[in-house]
Amino acid sequence: MTDKTLKPLAALYDDMDKTWNKIAAGYHFNCNGCEDNCCKSLFFHHTYIEKAYILHGFNALDPNRKEKILNKAANYCKKTFPQSLEIRILKIYCPVNENGQCLLYKYRPMICRLHGLPHELCKPGFDPIKGTGCDAGLFDDKTYIKFDRTPFYQQMAQIEIAFRQNLNKTGKIKETIAQMLVSQ
Numbered sequence: 387m388t389d390k391t392l393k394p395l396a397a398l399y400d401d402m403d404k405t406w407n408k409i410a411a412g413y414h415f416n417c418n419g420c421e422d423n424c425c426k427s428l429f430f431h432h433t434y435i436e437k438a439y440i441l442h443g444f445n446a447l448d449p450n451r452k453e454k455i456l457n458k459a460a461n462y463c464k465k466t467f468p469q470s471l472e473i474r475i476l477k478i479y480c481p482v483n484e485n486g487q488c489l490l491y492k493y494r495p496m497i498c499r500l501h502g503l504p505h506e507l508c509k510p511g512f513d514p515i516k517g518t519g520c521d522a523g524l525f526d527d528k529t530y531i532k533f534d535r536t537p538f539y540q541q542m543a544q545i546e547i548a549f550r551q552n553l554n555k556t557g558k559i560k561e562t563i564a565q566m567l568v569s570q
């Protein structure tokens with residue numbers, strides 16, 4: 387996997403981060419970690435390019451750290467998916483989180499980047515679907531600052547289509563970070 391292949395995704399992530407930071411600053415919100423840490427949420431990711439990007443970051447880690455993470459990922463999968471169709475929502479840390487820090491922060495997927503702030507998603511012909519922010523931000527007491535995720539989702543879909551075409555990838559993907567790591 388070349389850096390060139392992943393460049394459009396890195397640029398999109400950069401845009402997301404800038405937008406997120408600007409809106410968070412508007413709320414005077416700083417994410418300093420919290421008890422209900424979002425890295426304990428059961429997030430599924432749906433793009434092959436995001437999987438390629440996080441594995442690209444993972445493969446640049448030193449072998450000891452990789453081994454530790456892979457052990458944690460295997461344990462995560464065992465607990466969360468004990469049977470083929472069973473999913474247990476256990477609020478356990480993502481295997482790449484160590485002491486509250488994401489070891490692959492630069493490579494983290496879209497949902498990790500967009501999480502936390504109140505937002506909306508707009509489908510043509512429908513009212514916007516609104517999402518709440520995390521509890522730590524106390525956003526219910528604040529005036530909503532528009533955060534439309536729609537353009538990010540649309541750009542992600544285009545980047546994913548091009549990536550799939552280039553690599554002849556087909557079919558759906560729905561994986562946690564732990565599953566991405568153990569299935570690479």
Ligand code: SF4
Pocket residue numbers: 424425426480481482483487488489490491494495498563
């Ligand atoms: S990839 Fe990083 S930011 Fe996302 S859930 Fe895992 S540890 Fe947290």
